[in-house]
Amino acid sequence: MAPKRTKRKSPSLGPQGMFAGMTVFLIEDGVQSVRLQIWKQKLVQMGAKVETQLSEKVSHVFAISSDALFHHVDGDRLARFKGHVLLYQWLEESLAAGEKVSEDFYILKVDPEGFDIFDKSLKPKLANRNSSSYDEHSHCKRMKSSHEETKQTNEEKKGDIETNSVSWASNTEPHSPSSLTSSPEISSTQDKDVGMQTSFQYSPPDLNKGITEIFGKLVNIYRALGDDRRSFSYYKAIAVVEKLPFKVESADQIQEIVTTGKLSKLQHFETDEKVKTITLFGEVWGIGPATALKLYEKGHRTLDDLKNEDSLTNAQVIGLKYFDDIKTRIPRHEAQEMELVLQKVAEDIIPGMVVVCGGSYRRGKASCGDLDIVITHPDGKSHKGFLQNYVKRLKEMKLLREDLIFSTHSEEGTDSGVDTYFGLCTYPGRELRHRIDFKVYPRDIYAFGLIAWTGDDVLNRRLRLLAESKGYRLDDTGLFPATHGSGSKRGSRGTASLKLETEKEVFDFLGFPWLEPYERNL
Ligand SMILES: Nc1ccn([C@H]2C[C@H](O)[C@@H](COP(=O)(O)OP(=O)(O)OP(=O)(O)O)O2)c(=O)n1
Numbered sequence: 001m002a003p004k005r006t007k008r009k010s011p012s013l014g015p016q017g018m019f020a021g022m023t024v025f026l027i028e029d030g031v032q033s034v035r036l037q038i039w040k041q042k043l044v045q046m047g048a049k050v051e052t053q054l055s056e057k058v059s060h061v062f063a064i065s066s067d068a069l070f071h072h073v074d075g076d077r078l079a080r081f082k083g084h085v086l087l088y089q090w091l092e093e094s095l096a097a098g099e100k101v102s103e104d105f106y107i108l109k110v111d112p113e114g115f116d117i118f119d120k121s122l123k124p125k126l127a128n129r130n131s132s133s134y135d136e137h138s139h140c141k142r143m144k145s146s147h148e149e150t151k152q153t154n155e156e157k158k159g160d161i162e163t164n165s166v167s168w169a170s171n172t173e174p175h176s177p178s179s180l181t182s183s184p185e186i187s188s189t190q191d192k193d194v195g196m197q198t199s200f201q202y203s204p205p206d207l208n209k210g211i212t213e214i215f216g217k218l219v220n221i222y223r224a225l226g227d228d229r230r231s232f233s234y235y236k237a238i239a240v241v242e243k244l245p246f247k248v249e250s251a252d253q254i255q256e257i258v259t260t261g262k263l264s265k266l267q268h269f270e271t272d273e274k275v276k277t278i279t280l281f282g283e284v285w286g287i288g289p290a291t292a293l294k295l296y297e298k299g300h301r302t303l304d305d306l307k308n309e310d311s312l313t314n315a316q317v318i319g320l321k322y323f324d325d326i327k328t329r330i331p332r333h334e335a336q337e338m339e340l341v342l343q344k345v346a347e348d349i350i351p352g353m354v355v356v357c358g359g360s361y362r363r364g365k366a367s368c369g370d371l372d373i374v375i376t377h378p379d380g381k382s383h384k385g386f387l388q389n390y391v392k393r394l395k396e397m398k399l400l401r402e403d404l405i406f407s408t409h410s411e412e413g414t415d416s417g418v419d420t421y422f423g424l425c426t427y428p429g430r431e432l433r434h435r436i437d438f439k440v441y442p443r444d445i446y447a448f449g450l451i452a453w454t455g456d457d458v459l460n461r462r463l464r465l466l467a468e469s470k471g472y473r474l475d476d477t478g479l480f481p482a483t484h485g486s487g488s489k490r491g492s493r494g495t496a497s498l499k500l501e502t503e504k505e506v507f508d509f510l511g512f513p514w515l516e517p518y519e520r521n522l
């Protein structure tokens, strides 16, 4: 990339500094706190203002990846944001260059469909040598991410489940095909900045040694001549050339690398292979983008490769084993029969149990990707401890087969008292596996659970935004007055949900026109 013309050997500080005029909001997800502190400090030192929320004033948002971005900021909010959304790498490169480098190569797509993590791998590594105080931290690959930090506002229920069940399946990244590129799947303790530090897996013999050696000399020569811009361009070009899996032949290619820091030929090569592989791995239940990328970087290219990978969690192994089964949709009439069986078994255990198949089934779809079962008991107490018995019985019947996640809170009253089971099931007399989810809600918050699990996700997002605009926070466990801040964080713990008994009451309270379940395919 070509830094701008204005050359500054040592960046000026204060209101006239190189970041003057910028008002930034930093997405903290996946960023080591020490590094974040340094960035904040540098920004402020060099004239930027750092905001604690994504307010109107913000001109620049920084994030480590689009996953981190969507994990933290709602897609709709982002769509309305008019400023620049950049990778932190821009900051690093600008700091290293002593001037603002072009933003072109660091723009994060705010379209949730866009998958950015691949572009980044083409970016030259950080210019650590040129940088000063953050050198020592830049090797830190592994990010600590406390579960509290990664906790969702339940807006994406699968993310929520993951955090509820960390003690049970700590390395699980529940997967929902509809949200492959959105945030919740990566909320496990995976490398979050892996995209930034990524290196090409196919480390080839140094095919272009002659070129990198010359570039190295040029780095020093230009630096000695005081031409930092050129020196930096060659410096970055080395990182790119070193990793090329083929020999650079033409002068044009060299020119392209030096001026843009990358090579379009490689970009296509890289992008295709990575996109394909990571998308495929991400379709395995329990594998999210972060793990998919890690597996790719370990050299895996096919699902068969993954079968010999021992870092997979139990749930991921199961997801892999039944990959094709799970992808097979369930015809509506079979889902209906299973719902009936599930209702009957529940009734046998505790009379009065309410068992509803939500999700696409409840929205009237002709086929379902899985079964989303929402359960409660009208008396407000019989639901406690029910799920353990229920699962046991269903396993004896061989309706339930493999477990993925089981987390219970109803008896202790923790996490809103919601019990969760994710697993695989079979239609009676068959071996084909389907995904099945059970969520058991206490009666008083059942309506919220039912809305969330019926979806669709677009409606959920709209309802949440509407709630937010009215000073509330909505999730599958209730509607809460937003106590502090206006952001996306949870309200303070222990706050009780507003008492709304039915879906209709929730819609009415929010002022959203009532939609029958089959009208909720937005
Ligand atoms: N990122 C997500 C994923 C899910 N959901 C909610 C809405 C969904 O309707 C419901 C069930 O999730 P599924 O992934 O099972 O989606 P569907 O049941 O709608 O479709 P499918 O037929 O693929 O199962 O959970 C959501 O709000 N946000």
Ligand SMILES: [Mn+2]
Residues within 6 Å of the ligand: 358, 359, 360, 361, 368, 369, 370, 371, 372
């Ligand atoms: Mn579903």
